[in-house]
Amino acid sequence: MATEQRPFHLVVFGASGFTGQFVTEEVAREQVDPERSSRLPWAVAGRSREKLQRVLEKAALKLGRPTLSSEVGIIICDIANPASLDEMAKQATVVLNCVGPYRFYGEPVIKACIENGASCIDISGEPQFLELMQLKYHEKAADKGVYIIGSSGFDSIPADLGVIYTRNKTNGTLTAVESFLTIHSGPEGLSIHDGTWKSAIYGFGDQSNLRKLRNASNLKPVPLIGPKLKRRWPISYCRELKGYSIPFMGSDVSVVKRTQRYLYENLEESPVQYAAYVTVGGITSVIKLMFAGLFFLFFVRFGIGRQLLIKFPWFFSFGYFSKQGPTQKQIDAASFTLTFFGQGYSQGIGTDKNKPNIKICTQVKGPEAGYVATPIAMVQAAMTLLNDASDLPKAGGVFTPGAAFSKTKLIDRLNKHGIEFSVISSSEV
Numbered sequence: 001m002a003t004e005q006r007p008f009h010l011v012v013f014g015a016s017g018f019t020g021q022f023v024t025e026e027v028a029r030e031q032v033d034p035e036r037s038s039r040l041p042w043a044v045a046g047r048s049r050e051k052l053q054r055v056l057e058k059a060a061l062k063l064g065r066p067t068l069s070s071e072v073g074i075i076i077c078d079i080a081n082p083a084s085l086d087e088m089a090k091q092a093t094v095v096l097n098c099v100g101p102y103r104f105y106g107e108p109v110i111k112a113c114i115e116n117g118a119s120c121i122d123i124s125g126e127p128q129f130l131e132l133m134q135l136k137y138h139e140k141a142a143d144k145g146v147y148i149i150g151s152s153g154f155d156s157i158p159a160d161l162g163v164i165y166t167r168n169k170t171n172g173t174l175t176a177v178e179s180f181l182t183i184h185s186g187p188e189g190l191s192i193h194d195g196t197w198k199s200a201i202y203g204f205g206d207q208s209n210l211r212k213l214r215n216a217s218n219l220k221p222v223p224l225i226g227p228k229l230k231r232r233w234p235i236s237y238c239r240e241l242k243g244y245s246i247p248f249m250g251s252d253v254s255v256v257k258r259t260q261r262y263l264y265e266n267l268e269e270s271p272v273q274y275a276a277y278v279t280v281g282g283i284t285s286v287i288k289l290m291f292a293g294l295f296f297l298f299f300v301r302f303g304i305g306r307q308l309l310i311k312f313p314w315f316f317s318f319g320y321f322s323k324q325g326p327t328q329k330q331i332d333a334a335s336f337t338l339t340f341f342g343q344g345y346s347q348g349i350g351t352d353k354n355k356p357n358i359k360i361c362t363q364v365k366g367p368e369a370g371y372v373a374t375p376i377a378m379v380q381a382a383m384t385l386l387n388d389a390s391d392l393p394k395a396g397g398v399f400t401p402g403a404a405f406s407k408t409k410l411i412d413r414l415n416k417h418g419i420e421f422s423v424i425s426s427s428e429v
Helices: 018-031 049-063 080-091 107-115 128-142 157-170 194-204 209-218 253-265 282-300 304-312 329-335 369-387 399-405 410-416
Strands: 008-011 043-048 073-076 093-096 120-124 147-149 173-184 234-238 243-247 272-279 336-347 358-367 397-401 420-428
Touching: 008 358, 008 369, 018 043, 018 369, 043 049, 049 080, 049 107, 049 173, 073 080, 073 173, 080 093, 080 107, 093 107, 093 369, 093 420, 107 120, 107 128, 107 147, 120 243, 120 369, 128 209, 128 253, 128 397, 147 369, 147 399, 157 173, 157 253, 157 336, 157 358, 157 369, 157 399, 157 410, 157 420, 194 304, 234 399, 253 272, 253 399, 272 282, 282 304, 336 420, 358 369, 369 410, 397 399, 410 420
Parallel strands: 008 043, 008 093, 043 073, 093 120, 120 147, 147 397, 173 272
Antiparallel strands: 173 336, 234 243, 243 272, 336 358, 358 420
């Protein structure tokens, strides 16, 4: 990608926000990676110079890099000021957009990036925003030759690239995959910043518009290869993982389906059916989550209910979400495992009338999902955009991570940075 005329290869927009500060730290680590063969000029961007300076000073202290503040550019810009966004985009090869909820604040950044020839990566887990941006801006981005890639954090790089990894490791045709997310926490438990909670509230409160958007897009159905993947019950027992699971309500299914459509329509690859679940442990956790889910689904339907959910995240989420977010101890002790169970057909076996005769189990493991794995995934996606240009889709456009990166070295980069992909078992039945 052309970086010569632009002062910064990467700009972290929203660097002083809760997630933005962790992304800033991760770019600072990447800057001094011993495997780097070239400079990585970068900047932070946001409304307040003082706050941005404080974030850089905090990162300098944490990483033992006293000169960090003097090595990083500062760009003052505001989501409400389009001219300032244009100025930021003109200076960047890739903008890392950390300002959410994206349904309110994401589009102006994408518009500025496309108009000014910068690529943009975000960490949105909001299907309505992601699908709408693809519909509105794919052709404009392609005309400009820039790449707009959403959901490049924990939502949904591990799931999207995990399905592709499973397909690549299958000796035959992979036709269906179920994934099970397990979140591990330390003695102090889990906590998630309420920014994620707000995005979920607005997303669930606006489901009818997502349905309208999908109906209006008039997409042809992707063909079904092999038997149809059956949906599990809302609460089901997973024998292999010895625990109960519920459907995963994040963006993974939406993102993986869009990737599989792209790979089928553009690269003529066999599409994979996909379903996502999250393990919830024993029956006590199931009951607790049932009550939290019922509260949430009831209140999210009404304006006043949504206001209450936003005002009291800790109470309505049974302690999982808070305005303060996790402590450093909670972050250090947490990790995730995403396990994929795939089925398909060995080479030479027809998919029409035969039962699937191969099974494969793979895993993606990583550190704490929201504020360690997300920055790693986002920054490595950016490094892939900068360095693997010949392996990206030939024209620019608005892409899922899997569509953009299926032919690149992103999985290798993630493996080196602590998000590890592995095959657990593979067998012919």
